[in-house]
Amino acid sequence: xxxxxxxxxxxxxxxxxxxxxxxxxxxxxxxxxxxxxxxxxxxxxxxxxxxxxxxxxxxxxxxxxxxxxxxxxxxxxxxxxxxxxxxxxxxxxxxxxxxxxxxxxxxxxxxxxxxxxxx
Numbered sequence: 469x470x471x472x473x474x475x476x477x478x479x480x481x482x483x484x485x486x487x488x489x490x491x492x493x494x495x496x497x498x499x500x501x502x503x504x505x506x507x508x509x510x511x512x513x514x515x516x517x518x519x520x521x522x523x524x525x526x527x528x529x530x531x532x533x534x535x536x537x538x539x540x541x542x543x544x545x546x547x548x549x550x551x552x553x554x555x556x557x558x559x560x561x562x563x564x565x566x567x568x569x570x571x572x573x574x575x576x577x578x579x580x581x582x583x584x585x586x587x
Contacts, residue, residue, distance in 0.1 A: 495584075509579070510549060511551050529560045536567065536569075543568050
C-alpha cells in the first residue's frame with residue numbers, strides 16, 4: 469500500500485513541476501510556428517545594422533536582462549532567438565527562460581543558416 473501511495477505522489481508531483489525549457493528549431497521549421505512570432509536578434513548592434521531578419525528586434529545577448537521586459541512584456545509571446553551561428557542565442561534563450569519567458573525557440577545555425585535559405 470505504501471508503494472502505491474508513493475508512486476501516485478511521484479506521478480502527481482512530477483506532472484506539476486514540469487520545467488520550462490527553450491526548444492531548438494531548425495531554419496526550415498520556422499514556418500510551423502505561424503506568423504505571430506517575434507524574432508529576437510541577440511548579435512551586436514553593428515551586426516544587426518549590417519543585416520537582419522525583417523521585423524526582428526535587437527538586444528545584445530549581454531543586455532537581455534536589462535532590456536527584454538520593456539520590449540517584450542508578454543512572457544507568453546513566441547520568441548525565436550538567433551545570433552550569427554547559434555552560440556549567443558543559446559545563452560540568450562537560457563536567460564529568457566530564467567526570466568520566466570515560456571515560448572522560446574533557439575534557431576539552430578543562426579542568421580548564417582537563415583541567409584542560405586532566406587525563409
